[in-house]
Amino acid sequence: MSNLILFWHRRDLRISDNVGLTQASQEGQTVVGIFCLDENILKRDDIASARVTYMIGCLQHLQKRYKQIGSQLLIMSGKPIEAIPKLATFLEAKAVYWNLDVEPYSRKRDRQVKENLEAANIQVKTFWEQLLHSPEEIFTSTKKPYSVYTPFWKNWQGKKKSNPLNTPVLKGLTEDQLQYTKKIGVIDLPTAKQLGFNWDNKLILEPGETAALEKLEKFSNGAISSYQEQRNFPSLDGTSQLSVALKFGTIGIRTVWAKTQELIENCYSSEVFENIETWQKEIAWREFYQYVMYHYPELETGPYREHWKNFPWKNNKAHFQAWCEGNTGYPIVDAAMRQLNETGWMHNRCRMIVASFLTKDLIINWQWGEKYFMQNLIDGDLCANNGGWQWSASSGMDPKPLRIFNPVSQTQKYDPEGEYIRQWVCELRSVDTQYLVTGKIPAEEREAIGYPLPIVDHKKQQQLFKDLYREQKN
Numbered sequence: 490m491s492n493l494i495l496f497w498h499r500r501d502l503r504i505s506d507n508v509g510l511t512q513a514s515q516e517g518q519t520v521v522g523i524f525c526l527d528e529n530i531l532k533r534d535d536i537a538s539a540r541v542t543y544m545i546g547c548l549q550h551l552q553k554r555y556k557q558i559g560s561q562l563l564i565m566s567g568k569p570i571e572a573i574p575k576l577a578t579f580l581e582a583k584a585v586y587w588n589l590d591v592e593p594y595s596r597k598r599d600r601q602v603k604e605n606l607e608a609a610n611i612q613v614k615t616f617w618e619q620l621l622h623s624p625e626e627i628f629t630s631t632k633k634p635y636s637v638y639t640p641f642w643k644n645w646q647g648k649k650k651s652n653p654l655n656t657p658v659l660k661g662l663t664e665d666q667l668q669y670t671k672k673i674g675v676i677d678l679p680t681a682k683q684l685g686f687n688w689d690n691k692l693i694l695e696p697g698e699t700a701a702l703e704k705l706e707k708f709s710n711g712a713i714s715s716y717q718e719q720r721n722f723p724s725l726d727g728t729s730q731l732s733v734a735l736k737f738g739t740i741g742i743r744t745v746w747a748k749t750q751e752l753i754e755n756c757y758s759s760e761v762f763e764n765i766e767t768w769q770k771e772i773a774w775r776e777f778y779q780y781v782m783y784h785y786p787e788l789e790t791g792p793y794r795e796h797w798k799n800f801p802w803k804n805n806k807a808h809f810q811a812w813c814e815g816n817t818g819y820p821i822v823d824a825a826m827r828q829l830n831e832t833g834w835m836h837n838r839c840r841m842i843v844a845s846f847l848t849k850d851l852i853i854n855w856q857w858g859e860k861y862f863m864q865n866l867i868d869g870d871l872c873a874n875n876g877g878w879q880w881s882a883s884s885g886m887d888p889k890p891l892r893i894f895n896p897v898s899q900t901q902k903y904d905p906e907g908e909y910i911r912q913w914v915c916e917l918r919s920v921d922t923q924y925l926v927t928g929k930i931p932a933e934e935r936e937a938i939g940y941p942l943p944i945v946d947h948k949k950q951q952q953l954f955k956d957l958y959r960e961q962k963n
Contacts, residue, residue, distance in 0.1 A: 506741030514657035539833030546696025560661030588618035634784035701734035778876035792884035818943035844881030845894035855882035
């Protein structure tokens with residue numbers, strides 16, 4: 490048995506502020522990183538090309554970072570339950586460390602990897618890292634998990650948060666040892682295209698921890714001071730756009746939280762404080778969705794609320810296709826869907842609008858939309874995506890379960906000049922603003938510019954949905 494510790498990267502594609510990696514560096518003379526291209530994930534039918542492209546870019550960056558600090562990141566492909574124990578046994582590692590995840594598949598996989606390693610007399614150590622607080626750390630006064638955000642937030646925000654961790658210095662394998670690893674499945678990092686994922690458009694965030702840290706600084710020095718208001722306007726650069734970095738862990742959540750605390754300590758007005766606190770609440774929403782997925786894993790495959798399990802969705806396939814393509818005849822909906830299809834990202838206000846439209850106007854099962862988002866979002870994350878869709882569909886953990894967004898009033902409030910719509914729906918760029926934001930574009934003008942009539946009537950569909958909801962609930 491050697492003094493080697495293998496650190497298994499998953500959703501923590503960075504060196505700095507990494508709990509498990511830092512611990513490994515303190516306990517092992519030699520520490521080497523591993524990443525396994527998990528075929529159980531990559532062969533799913535809800536994997537976005539943009540997401541895989543970003544991930545591969547992050548792994549390229551991470552390999553360079555490992556080299557800079559004196560070690561290596563090894564790449565494997567296949568089933569982690571076989572690949573990780575095989576490598577650890579071959580290298581006679583004394584231990585494998587990793588940071589925990591909350592998703593049902595990840596938890597099951599990790600248990601199997603742990604069993605296989607321990608059967609080979611290899612030690613396993615795991616850590617909570619992608620959350621500021623472990624899901625097992627926060628409970629109600631009756632020792633039950635929370636199912637509503639606000640009381641969760643009150644408990645969560647009052648707990649002491651850990652500080653960011655320093656970048657460790659590591660010692661890696663020798664050249665001879667590296668050559669030997671090729672015999673048992675260590676490979677050169679493939680491109681996304683070699684894996685079958687083609688994404689030629691620009692990524693919303695450059696891959697890697699350096700770019701993520703720069704993005705945090707830019708947001709902290711700019712949009713954060715007006716975040717509470719501007720985050721709702723999709724034509725403005727008013728959000729952090731760090732969701733993909735947090736998804737893949739190219740930035741540590743402790744680093745993000747420490748930045749909010751630094752900003753609060755140096756803020757100059759109650760208004761700025763409110764903006765920073767609003768962003769902190771969004772960070773807590775991220776944790777809440779992961780928390781409930783951990784405690785209620787059944788959310789992955791169905792609604793939280795019982796009466797939604799047999800809801801009589803209409804599921805019109807032509808309507809769903811129009812929604813996917815951004816051809817519903819509702820400008821704000823179409824702009825948002827076209828932004829998603831072109832960039833792999835959608836503004837959060839628009840995510841709520843299009844989700845409400847799919848479920849409450851088209852009366853299509855929210856799980857259709859949830860899957861389409863995962864097939865296209867660069868920041869597609871099971872917990873956040875599932876939580877957002879169930880919130881919009883009124884099937885999730887929400888004390889106000891029936892919420893319907895009117896696409897016209899949403900446009901008038903959050904895109905009053907039609908700037909966002911014009912950016913993404915090119916055929917509407919010459920349309921008068923009054924027509925654009927009210928949706929009352931004359932039929933003859935729609936025909937002339939090649940823009941469709943509304944595929945449904947919002948008022949009628951809203952009433953139909955309410956009737957179906959009332960019948961189902963009773």
